Amino acid sequence: MSQRTVFFISDGTGITAETFGNAILAQFEFKPRHVRLPFIDSVDKAHQAIRQINHAAEVEGKRPIVFTTLVNMEILAVIKTHCNGMLLDMFGMFVAPLESELGIKSNHRVGRFSDASKSKEYDDRIEAINFSLAHDDGQSNKDLAGSDVILVGVSRSGKTPTSLYLAMQYGLKASNYPLIPEDFERRQLPPALVPHRKKIFGLTIAPERLSQIRNERRPHSTYASLANCRHEIHEAEAMMRREGIRWLSTTTKSIEEISTTILQEIRPERLEY
Amino acid sequence: MSQRTVFFISDGTGITAETFGNAILAQFEFKPRHVRLPFIDSVDKAHQAIRQINHAAEVEGKRPIVFTTLVNMEILAVIKTHCNGMLLDMFGMFVAPLESELGIKSNHRVGRFSDASKSKEYDDRIEAINFSLAHDDGQSNKDLAGSDVILVGVSRSGKTPTSLYLAMQYGLKASNYPLIPEDFERRQLPPALVPHRKKIFGLTIAPERLSQIRNERRPHSTYASLANCRHEIHEAEAMMRREGIRWLSTTTKSIEEISTTILQEIRPERLEY
Numbered sequence: 001m002s003q004r005t006v007f008f009i010s011d012g013t014g015i016t017a018e019t020f021g022n023a024i025l026a027q028f029e030f031k032p033r034h035v036r037l038p039f040i041d042s043v044d045k046a047h048q049a050i051r052q053i054n055h056a057a058e059v060e061g062k063r064p065i066v067f068t069t070l071v072n073m074e075i076l077a078v079i080k081t082h083c084n085g086m087l088l089d090m091f092g093m094f095v096a097p098l099e100s101e102l103g104i105k106s107n108h109r110v111g112r113f114s115d116a117s118k119s120k121e122y123d124d125r126i127e128a129i130n131f132s133l134a135h136d137d138g139q140s141n142k143d144l145a146g147s148d149v150i151l152v153g154v155s156r157s158g159k160t161p162t163s164l165y166l167a168m169q170y171g172l173k174a175s176n177y178p179l180i181p182e183d184f185e186r187r188q189l190p191p192a193l194v195p196h197r198k199k200i201f202g203l204t205i206a207p208e209r210l211s212q213i214r215n216e217r218r219p220h221s222t223y224a225s226l227a228n229c230r231h232e233i234h235e236a237e238a239m240m241r242r243e244g245i246r247w248l249s250t251t252t253k254s255i256e257e258i259s260t261t262i263l264q265e266i267r268p269e270r271l272e273y
Numbered sequence: 274m275s276q277r278t279v280f281f282i283s284d285g286t287g288i289t290a291e292t293f294g295n296a297i298l299a300q301f302e303f304k305p306r307h308v309r310l311p312f313i314d315s316v317d318k319a320h321q322a323i324r325q326i327n328h329a330a331e332v333e334g335k336r337p338i339v340f341t342t343l344v345n346m347e348i349l350a351v352i353k354t355h356c357n358g359m360l361l362d363m364f365g366m367f368v369a370p371l372e373s374e375l376g377i378k379s380n381h382r383v384g385r386f387s388d389a390s391k392s393k394e395y396d397d398r399i400e401a402i403n404f405s406l407a408h409d410d411g412q413s414n415k416d417l418a419g420s421d422v423i424l425v426g427v428s429r430s431g432k433t434p435t436s437l438y439l440a441m442q443y444g445l446k447a448s449n450y451p452l453i454p455e456d457f458e459r460r461q462l463p464p465a466l467v468p469h470r471k472k473i474f475g476l477t478i479a480p481e482r483l484s485q486i487r488n489e490r491r492p493h494s495t496y497a498s499l500a501n502c503r504h505e506i507h508e509a510e511a512m513m514r515r516e517g518i519r520w521l522s523t524t525t526k527s528i529e530e531i532s533t534t535i536l537q538e539i540r541p542e543r544l545e546y
Contacts, residue, residue, distance in 0.1 A: 091297065164402065165441065209390055263309070
């Protein structure tokens with residue numbers, strides 16, 4: 001199959017256009033070339049975008065797919081009139097019906113954060129990222145009480161990327177705390193965690209997958225051996241069962257899926273919005 | 274204005290539904306209650322969702338707004354038939370026109386990562402997150418050459434959250450390296466950075482905003498004082514100008530905006546996809 005290009009056009013970052021467009025494209029066995037055209041916020045830039053799109057149309061002999069989240073109607077009109085692509089106007093499709101449903105006009109504002117430095121929601125996200133970094137891998141017991149959630153699990157079970165995702169996407173203060181062989185010998189939760197049991201969520205993983213991941217870091221080590229991974233996982237799961245900790249297996253799950261599941265289970269009050 | 278609820282329904286995580294729905298809702302001066310209903314992957318769960326939606330409709334006396342990215346047609350049909358909400362079917366709107374444009378059928382697959390452990394793209398993202406964490410704040414000079422981008426700037430100019438976002442969203446190996454008073458005295462780039470000049474991108478920030486951010490961490494310190502922030506920013510900008518480093522001001526920008534701009538400037542080859 002010959003090449004075909006997909007464009008993502010936005011007056012802002014284009015992240016919404018790309019997230020949504022990629023989700024739609026994942027429905028098709030189809031590997032197009034992707035071109036991101038963010039910050040198209042003037043008629044001049046719209047014409048530059050049109051030149052790129054029409055050039056691709058000519059070279060490829062097929063009209064490009066163009067996802068847009070443009071909110072500026074003048075710029076959108078220019079693109080609609082001149083571009084030889086298949087235009088999928090993602091906002092146009094939904095904004096008009098919502099205007100009539102809600103009985104209010106849309107404000108055609110670009111992006112969620114018009115001035116990030118003045119947004120409380122934005123500040124909270126940055127604070128959550130800093131918090132999660134400071135409380136990565138049991139680095140600090142200080143202020144564990146301030147966590148919205150504390151992830152526990154053996155080394156390389158997925159705690160760190162999940163904590164960071166929870167912070168970045170949801171502004172959640174997510175700490176994480178490793179379960180280590182000493183904890184298994186004592187057959188007890190790490191003492192620092194005991195007062196915060198209600199906020200704890202466990203991650204586990206199939207020993208085979210864990211061994212594979214650990215081997216990438218420390219090849220042929222005892223740490224990475226399948227026997228050791230089996231032992232640690234067995235002990236960690238036994239501990240979580242004994243302590244009544246909710247947990248899930250990360251083996252085949254993405255950080256998005258893990259985070260969404262945790263959020264459903266934990267339902268932190270400050271995220272009711 | 275009385276309460277009104279917005280639901281986000283998905284067979285997967287619902288992150289696409291929520292990202293896109295929130296972008297649409299940001300077009301309206303309207304503060305609804307948000308309810309996330311992920312993993313609606315059976316007719317049974319669809320009926321539970323319908324009960325929640327219809328309950329909200331009754332209590333609030335207004336039909337809820339329902340964003341869905343359901344790809345399972347049977348489940349979508351159940352919701353369409355029984356729910357008393359305003360259904361905004363985000364996939365239905367675009368998948369059918371794309372099927373006829375591309376001449377292929379959609380596969381109704383849930384999510385981008387059906388089994389994360391088998392996806393190269395997913396592995397690359399996790400590796401990038403680990404890389405960025407290991408190379409945060411000049412922690413390691415090892416393998417700086419492996420970076421796609423190296424962010425430089427004074428302490429608290431936004432380097433860390435931006436690196437993590439670049440890694441998480443785009444799978445970019447983003448290091449960051451602080452510019453400190455010693456560098457300004459020597460009037461030279463940190464020596465570790467010199468071989469990698471082409472990958473460097475600078476972040477700066479208005480001294481007033483920097484002083485405010487630093488004061489939250491270390492109140493009344495010299496470090497946070499406006500005079501010191503002015504001095505550091507003046508020196509950092511002079512150095513970046515002298516060294517021919519591209520840079521931007523993060524003062525009013527979100528990490529999404531900063532990251533998108535960097536990506537436009539750096540255009541790493543491995544991100545051509």
